Amino acid sequence: MLEQALNLRTEVFEKLLMLIWGLWKNRNTKLWEDTARSPLDLLFGCMTWLEEFQKSRASEKMPRQPNLYAWQSPAADTLKLNIDGAYVPHLTKGGIGGILRNSRGNVVAAFQRLVHFVSSAFHVELLATQAGLELIRRHNYRSVVIETDCQIAVQDICSASPVLTQYGTLIVDIQTTFKNLQLVRLCFGPRTCNRVAHRLAGIAFESNSC
Numbered sequence: 001m002l003e004q005a006l007n008l009r010t011e012v013f014e015k016l017l018m019l020i021w022g023l024w025k026n027r028n029t030k031l032w033e034d035t036a037r038s039p040l041d042l043l044f045g046c047m048t049w050l051e052e053f054q055k056s057r058a059s060e061k062m063p064r065q066p067n068l069y070a071w072q073s074p075a076a077d078t079l080k081l082n083i084d085g086a087y088v089p090h091l092t093k094g095g096i097g098g099i100l101r102n103s104r105g106n107v108v109a110a111f112q113r114l115v116h117f118v119s120s121a122f123h124v125e126l127l128a129t130q131a132g133l134e135l136i137r138r139h140n141y142r143s144v145v146i147e148t149d150c151q152i153a154v155q156d157i158c159s160a161s162p163v164l165t166q167y168g169t170l171i172v173d174i175q176t177t178f179k180n181l182q183l184v185r186l187c188f189g190p191r192t193c194n195r196v197a198h199r200l201a202g203i204a205f206e207s208n209s210c
Contacts, residue, residue, distance in 0.1 A: 014050060022046035044088045045206060052202060069192045076103045079144045082189070083132045084197040085124030086205040092117055094124035095207075097200025098132045100141070111135055112204040119166075125150040126170050128201065129157065129186070133177045136184060144181075147189040149198075154188045 005016055022042050030036040037045065074080040079100055086095040097112040111131060118124050125148060136144050148154060156163050156171055157178070163171045178184060191198065 015047070018046045018050045019043070022049070041091070044091055048086070048088055048202070048205070069190050071105075071189075071193045071195075073101070073103050073105050074145050077143060078103060079108060079141055081132050081136065081144055081146045082194050082197040083125075083128040083146060083148050084194050084201045085121065085128040085150075086198070086201040087118060087121040087124045088205075092119075093205070094118040094121075094127070095201040095203070095205030096124060096128035096131055097197050097202075097204055098128060098135065099196045099200060100135070100144075108141075109135060109139065110200065112200040114204050114207050122150065122152060123167060123170075124201075125153045126167055126174065128197075129153060130170070130174055130177070133174065133181065133184070136181060137177065143183040144185075146184065146186045147193065148186070149189055149191045149194045151188045154186055157186055 005013060008016065022045060026036055026042055071082070079102055081098055081100045083096070083098040086097075094115050095112065096115055098110065099107060100109040101107055113131060115124065115127050118127065129146065129148065132146055135141075136146075156167075157174055162168065178186070
């Protein structure tokens with residue numbers, strides 16, 4: 001196999017190494033925890049890990065972005081909740097995550113959760129928004145800015161017009177929750193401002209627990 005691998009193109013060789021690592025990890029999980037991922041789940045998980053690794057390597061080579069594109073702390077006496085979702089096509093599960101920080105950048109709360117029966121990346125982003133609102137409501141946090149890198153979700157949730165799609169009911173539920181919470185607003189932020197929430201969603205996606 002090694003002789004054949006040395007003749008592969010770089011991008012194919014990278015996928016092979018990631019799959020070998022995934023099989024080794026899956027074998028150890030089965031041996032020590034008596035749980036294992038399905039072949040399809042393992043395949044898409046390995047490709048997700050590879051994509052994350054390639055993105056991180058690419059960002060290291062890129063010139064530093066201005067502070068405008070880094071996470072910005074909220075105003076005094078205000079909290080900021082960054083949320084994100086992780087999803088791979090052809091799977092019916094996703095991951096959601098969020099991190100709540102104060103004006104000094106200190107972590108107040110965080111969450112990550114595996115979600116089932118999802119149909120798209122947009123669906124997962126909406127579920128992340130819903131979970132973030134539930135966190136705020138449950139702990140009665142005041143004056144919170146929710147930041148997401150899904151601009152379409154911000155537009156649909158903040159729209160006064162009805163959303164006539166399969167996600168319309170979910171969006172209405174989110175809009176109703178916003179109306180019942182005081183001083184909570186939703187805004188868009190670039191992916192570079194949302195890295196921690198993105199990683200939390202990725203961890204949830206890779207997990208096998210609910």
